[in-house]
Amino acid sequence: KAGVTQTPRYLIKTRGQQVTLSCSPISGHRSVSWYQQTPGQGLQFLFEYFSETQRNKGNFPGRFSGRQFSNSRSEMNVSTLELGDSALYLCASSAGQQNTGELFFGEGSRLTVL
Amino acid sequence: LAKTTQPISMDSYEGQEVNITCSHNNIATNDYITWYQQFPSQGPRFIIQGYKTKVTNEVASLFIPADRKSSTLSLPRVSLSDTAVYYCLVGDKLDSSYKLIFGSGTRLLVRP
Numbered sequence: 613k614a615g616v617t618q619t620p621r622y623l624i625k626t627r628g629q630q631v632t633l634s635c636s637p638i639s640g641h642r643s644v645s646w647y648q649q650t651p652g653q654g655l656q657f658l659f660e661y662f663s664e665t666q667r668n669k670g671n672f673p674g675r676f677s678g679r680q681f682s683n684s685r686s687e688m689n690v691s692t693l694e695l696g697d698s699a700l701y702l703c704a705s706s707a708g709q710q711n712t713g714e715l716f717f718g719e720g721s722r723l724t725v726l
Numbered sequence: 727l728a729k730t731t732q733p734i735s736m737d738s739y740e741g742q743e744v745n746i747t748c749s750h751n752n753i754a755t756n757d758y759i760t761w762y763q764q765f766p767s768q769g770p771r772f773i774i775q776g777y778k779t780k781v782t783n784e785v786a787s788l789f790i791p792a793d794r795k796s797s798t799l800s801l802p803r804v805s806l807s808d809t810a811v812y813y814c815l816v817g818d819k820l821d822s823s824y825k826l827i828f829g830s831g832t833r834l835l836v837r838p
Contacts, residue, residue: 616769645826647828654828654829654830654831655770655813655828655831656828657825657826657827657828660825667824668823668824668825669823669825670825702769702770704769713775714772714775715760715762715770715772716772717769717770717771718769719767719768719769720767720768720769
């Protein structure tokens with residue numbers, strides 16, 4: 613069974629640009645959640661999608677958005693990038709509810725904003 | 727608001743048992759406690775999950791007291807490959823939104 617795949621693995625952007633990250637969950641998993649990881653703030657929950665609907669959302673500004681497609685693949689977008697958006701963005705998939713069972717994480721997309 | 731607290735770092739030696747405690751004073755009544763392990767440049771990996779008392783699997787045990795305000799991850803006979811960051815994870819439900827709260831992580835160093 614293939615794991616969670618995130619693309620791209622690394623990318624560099626400049627302030628003011630926007631970025632789109634992609635996540636392909638494990639086959640059969642309908643829940644995809646996104647996290648931002650930085651040395652200063654640790655792992656922070658961004659949002660979760662289930663069956664193409666945003667089910668839960670963390671405390672991030674509206675510049676951070678996401679969507680999920682009918683095949684459960686998900687994308688997240690960050691607009692008007694700021695230096696502080698430099699981070700490892702992780703996606704996780706699960707079969708059902710967020711915290712009742714195992715989250716399977718991808719290896720992440722490392723974003724650097726210059 | 728749920729908040730988790732873990733020690734920043736711990737040192738151990740190969741073959742020893744390591745216990746990492748996480749406090750989560752405001753855990754919701756019906757929420758689970760989950761622990762993850764993370765190596766550099768990788769996503770976190772599930773270790774164990776529990777609701778109350780004790781849970782054991784092939785790699786770890788999880789002890790949860792009756793009040794569920796803390797949990798202890800126990801790693802028996804650690805090896806060098808257990809050097810990693812360990813996170814506890816609980817959920818927080820505010821209004822109609824549910825979000826997962828990761829602890830700040832405990833960096834475990836296993837020495838030969």
